[in-house]
Amino acid sequence: MNTTSSIYSKKGRNNRNLILADVIGSEIEAFDIGTNALFKAALFSNIKSGSEDISDVFLSLLKKSLAANSKISPYRLFSFLSYHYFKKKFIVTALEEIKKTRSNWLLMQCNVTELSGLDSKSSHFYFSHLEKRIFEEYVTGWIDAQFALEKEFKKVRKKFLLSLLKKYFNFLLFWCFIFIAIYIGLHITSKENSLTMWQQLKGWINFLLQRLY
Structure with missing residues (x-):
């Protein structure tokens, strides 16, 4: 019985990973899925490569994540204290944003003349290759890009803890x-x-x- 449950649990995790990989599309292997998701969301929001405005994208996604999951107040506390816990929730919100913005962004980047005459399979390959090429160039604009998500998290956590300290200092x-x-x-x-x-x-x-x- 335990073996069967373990098998189903493993299948569930594998299916979830496949769904996440399908949504996020091309990834940078050196980055974890959360960092890839942050950069994809920034790219599809037309944030310039290397820009500090990526912090605005992070904060926007963070607010949406909190709004969707913060009915129970302890969630806010755990979100800001545990990077691992925060990342699991953040990824879901980031992937939803990616799904909403990808199509319009791709249409803005594509060359209509190159698309003419392509069947659905060839079109899918064209868009996948286009996204992969632009994304790989895009992330090179940041120094230590693989730590971008963790850095943004730590900045917000520091502000959160300082605000708590000021509020409850007395x-x-x-x-x-x-x-x-x-x-x-x-x-x-x-x-x-x-x-x-x-x-x-x-x-x-x-x-x-x-x-x-």
């Missing part, structure tokens, strides 16, 4: 003082009653639990 400071006061109190009393700080803390917890129950 709250965190208050509890820091509380813990420091408890530590000092336990340290002083441990010298007087020959009990370790942990023993005293355990005694207080047991006392509170007895009172509560």
